[in-house]
Structures are given as C-alpha cells and as structure tokens.
Amino acid sequence: MLARRNLILEVRGLRKSFGGTEVLKGIDFTVEPQELVFIIGPSGAGKSTFLRCLNRLEEPTDGSIFVDGMDLLHPKNDINAMRRRIGMVFQAFNLYPHKTALGNVTLALRKVMGLANAQAEAIGYAALDRVGLKDKACAYPNELSGGQQQRVAIARAIALQPKIMLFDEPTSALDPELVGSVLAVMRDLQTSGMTMVVVSHEMRFAREAAHRVVFMEDGLVCDEGPPAKIFGPDANPRASKFLAGIAR
Amino acid sequence: MDNATLFIDTFFKPELIVRYLPDIMKGMVVTIEIAMLVVVAGISLGLALALVRSLRSRIVNAAIIIFVDVARALPPLVLVLIVYFGLPNVGILLPSYAVLWLVLSFLLAAFAEEIFWAGILSVRKGQWDAARSTGLTYSQALLHVILPQAVRLTVPPLTNRTIAITKNTALGTVIGVPEILNQATTAESFSFNATPLMMGAIAYLVLFVPVVITGRYIETRFIWRRV
Numbered sequence: 001m002l003a004r005r006n007l008i009l010e011v012r013g014l015r016k017s018f019g020g021t022e023v024l025k026g027i028d029f030t031v032e033p034q035e036l037v038f039i040i041g042p043s044g045a046g047k048s049t050f051l052r053c054l055n056r057l058e059e060p061t062d063g064s065i066f067v068d069g070m071d072l073l074h075p076k077n078d079i080n081a082m083r084r085r086i087g088m089v090f091q092a093f094n095l096y097p098h099k100t101a102l103g104n105v106t107l108a109l110r111k112v113m114g115l116a117n118a119q120a121e122a123i124g125y126a127a128l129d130r131v132g133l134k135d136k137a138c139a140y141p142n143e144l145s146g147g148q149q150q151r152v153a154i155a156r157a158i159a160l161q162p163k164i165m166l167f168d169e170p171t172s173a174l175d176p177e178l179v180g181s182v183l184a185v186m187r188d189l190q191t192s193g194m195t196m197v198v199v200s201h202e203m204r205f206a207r208e209a210a211h212r213v214v215f216m217e218d219g220l221v222c223d224e225g226p227p228a229k230i231f232g233p234d235a236n237p238r239a240s241k242f243l244a245g246i247a248r
Numbered sequence: 249m250d251n252a253t254l255f256i257d258t259f260f261k262p263e264l265i266v267r268y269l270p271d272i273m274k275g276m277v278v279t280i281e282i283a284m285l286v287v288v289a290g291i292s293l294g295l296a297l298a299l300v301r302s303l304r305s306r307i308v309n310a311a312i313i314i315f316v317d318v319a320r321a322l323p324p325l326v327l328v329l330i331v332y333f334g335l336p337n338v339g340i341l342l343p344s345y346a347v348l349w350l351v352l353s354f355l356l357a358a359f360a361e362e363i364f365w366a367g368i369l370s371v372r373k374g375q376w377d378a379a380r381s382t383g384l385t386y387s388q389a390l391l392h393v394i395l396p397q398a399v400r401l402t403v404p405p406l407t408n409r410t411i412a413i414t415k416n417t418a419l420g421t422v423i424g425v426p427e428i429l430n431q432a433t434t435a436e437s438f439s440f441n442a443t444p445l446m447m448g449a450i451a452y453l454v455l456f457v458p459v460v461i462t463g464r465y466i467e468t469r470f471i472w473r474r475v
C-alpha cells in the first residue's frame with residue numbers, strides 16, 4: 001500500500017488486543033500537515049492505547065501506520081529514529097527526576113541525535129524559552145509546579161523537531177489554575193504550524209483550537225468532523241450524548 | 249585475685265596485647281583486602297546480572313533466579329566448605345583466600361542482583377515511555393534514565409547487605425585464611441587466653457563501625473525525593 005505523501009499520519013485498519021480483549025477494532029485515521037486533531041470519547045474507548053500505538057509504545061496487533069510517508073511498523077525502519085520525529089507528552093509528565101529541566105530536554109539531543117553538549121544546551125535553552133521556562137533551566141522537576149513540569153515535557157519533545165506531536169491527556173493531572181499555562185503553550189505550537197493529535201477532555205480548547213474532532217467509542221472511530229459539527233446538532237447521537245454527559 | 253584483675257587477665261592482658269598486636273594488624277589488612285575485593289566483584293556481578301535479567305530472556309532469567317535463590321538460601325559456611333574441600337577433587341586447587349573471595353563475591357552478587365532488580369522494577373513505567381518516546385534505545389533508556397533512579401533506591405539496602413556479607417570474611421578462619429579471626433584464634437590457642445579474641449573483636453569494630461555509620465549517613469542522604 002502506498003502512503004499518500006501529503007499526510008503526516010495515515011493509519012489504516014489499526015487493531016490492538018491485550019490478551020483476548022480487543023481494545024482497538026480497526027481504526028482508520030489521517031492527519032494532514034499543521035492540523036490539530038482532538039480525540040474525545042468515554043473512558044475505555046481506547047483513546048490512550050490508540051495514541052500509544054502511534055509511536056509503538058504499544059505494539060499494534062494489526063493494521064498499518066505511516067508517519068510522514070514512512071512505514072512505522074516495517075521491521076527495516078529504525079523505530080528509534082522515527083520516534084524522535086514523533087513527540088509525545090504524557091498525562092503524568094514523566095520528567096526524569098534526577099535531571100534538571102535542561103537535562104531532561106537535552107538527553108535525547110545528546111544521545112539520540114549525537115549533538116555536542118554546547119549545541120544540545122543551546123537547543124535546550126531555546127526549547128525551554130519557547131514554553132516560557134528558560135529561567136527554570138537548572139531546576140529539578142520536584143522544584144517545579146505541575147504546569148511547569150508539563151511545559152518542560154513539551155520542551156523535551158519539541159527540541160527534537162518532531163513532525164507530529166501526540167498529547168495524552170496533557171492537562172488531566174493538573175490543578176485547574178495550572179491548566180491554562182499548558183493550553184497556552186499548545187495553542188502557541190498550533191499557531192506556529194505544529195501538527196498535533198490531542199487526547200483530552202478540554203472541550204473548550206477543542207472547540208476553539210481544533211481543526212477536527214474525532215469521537216471514539218468502544219475501540220472505533222464513531223464520528224469525526226470540525227468542532228462545529230461534533231459539538232453541534234449534526235453530530236452522531238452517541239457523541240452528543242457523551243458531550244451532554246460531561247457538560248456541567 | 250579480685251574480679252577486676254581476673255577480668256583484665258582474661259580479656260585484656262597487657263603483655264599479650266603487645267605480643268599479638270602485630271598479628272591482629274596483619275589479619276586486619278587481610279580482612280580489608282578481601283572485603284574490598286568482595287565488594288567490588290560482588291556488586292559489579294550483581295549489577296551485571298540485574299542488567300542481563302532486564303532483557304527478560306526466559307531461559308537466562310530462570311538460571312539467574314536459581315543461582316540467586318540457591319545462594320541466598322545456603323548458609324555461607326556451607327558454601328565455603330564445599331568449595332574449599334570440593335574443588336580439589338575435580339583438579340582445581342585454589343588458595344584459601346581465593347575460595348573465600350569467590351564464595352563471598354557470589355553471595356553478595358546474588359543479594360545485590362535482587363536489590364538492583366527490585367530498584368529497576370520500582371522505577372515507574374512512565375519513565376521508560378518518556379525515554380523511548382524521544383528515540384532512546386532500550387540500553388540508553390536503561391543507562392541514562394532508569395539506572396540512575398534505581399541505584400538511588402538501592403543504596404540503603406545494598407549498604408546493609410554489603411556490610412552483612414563482608415563480615416563473613418571471618419568464615420575464612422575455618423579454611424585457614426589469615427584474616428582477623430584466624431589470627432586471633434591462633435594466638436588464643438598459643439596463649440591459652442581470650443585476650444587475642446577480644447583484640448579481634450575490637451579490630452572488627454574498628455573496621456566496621458565506621459562503615460555502619462557511613463551506611464546510616466548514606467541512607468538518610470539517598471532517600472529519594474519523589475516528584
């Protein structure tokens with residue numbers, strides 16, 4: 001199968017089973033350059049598993065994934081080289097606690113890209129500046145607030161110049177007053193043309209920033225379209241029901 | 249003879265202290281040498297085994313687990329005697345201090361492997377996810393992200409275990425390694441007096457009390473600041 005060159009991400013028939021339980025039941029999904037796609041859906045829908053298949057943190061059971069025209073699942077393709085181009089941000093931040101903010105950002109620059117320390121640090125400072133934390137470069141994760149930790153995690157990903165960024169519930173672990181700072185950084189990334197796939201329950205952000213919203217349920221894409229459609233009267237009834245349920 | 253004099257004559261007889269001090273000192277040097285070699289070899293081998301185990305090959309891991317469990321279950325003295333009296337029968341003649349070093353190193357390695365492995369397992373899975381998602385290989389993630397955190401968690405139990413194992417250098421006395429206890433019991437049998445044994449005990453205190461105190465300091469200092 002030939003991948004379409006103008007897509008950053010092309011997923012066909014993606015399936016994933018854990019033991020006898022099928023969590024993803026054949027997902028087709030595409031992302032165009034500079035697109036921000038939101039994935040929403042009830043818990044247990046397979047959103048996080050799907051996202052984790054997109055950089056093979058979970059090994060898909062079946063299907064195909066092309067990232068920027070390269071077959072992610074082909075055994076001959078270097079998964080580590082490809083992962084560098086797929087940034088990922090986690091719900092729990094997952095910063096390295098024994099390294100400073102700068103150390104977190106520069107580790108892969110030095111070890112994966114093989115940059116010299118000075119060069120890696122220059123890029124690291126620039127990435128931290130991008131998320132507004134240049135002055136926290138020497139702070140350890142436990143000295144940072146949750147919002148700051150998540151922004152460092154974003155800096156760690158963008159420093160590698162990814163083609164696409166995956167966000168797995170990036171604000172779910174944050175206190176409400178810290179959510180805004182992380183969303184602001186994501187908004188800034190979007191404005192500068194970063195391609196992003198976001199699993200999140202930040203519906204207002206989805207409404208304002210997303211180009212497309214995908215509603216997943218029970219391991220399948222149930223409905224998708226621009227926010228106006230998914231959040232409007234023309235949405236699939238199940239999506240509308242889900243959205244009505246979480247609206248407070 | 250009053251009780252105080254009897255006590256002194258039994259445990260702290262001055263002329264015996266002077267006579268046997270050089271022997272006890274020689275024993276201390278031997279004990280220190282073997283203990284250090286055991287620490288280096290045991291911890292290195294333990295770490296190596298834990299790293300191999302993290303590759304999760306079933307057959308290899310089964311072998312590691314059997315080795316570790318057997319080594320941890322056997323009394324050290326049994327191992328020392330088996331190796332010392334058994335190996336010559338298969339044509340391997342090792343000096344007694346080498347036997348002691350080998351046995352204690354393997355023992356420490358067995359315990360250290362378990363401690364390192366527990367440390368590796370206790371690092372949260374998200375750390376692997378984060379490291380691998382930036383393109384680090386398995387070994388790079390292990391070396392730069394997981395191990396530094398695991399080692400911090402392992403320092404307190406490893407310090408305790410290392411002290412416990414290195415004290416077993418005293419077992420060398422039964423196979424004639426001229427370490428502290430061996431020097432002391434030899435002197436005791438020549439002098440018919442417990443003073444050299446008391447000197448040996450003090451020598452152990454001189455060696456190990458600083459280690460125990462250092463261990464306590466390390467323990468408080470290395471309590472991991474959880475994020």
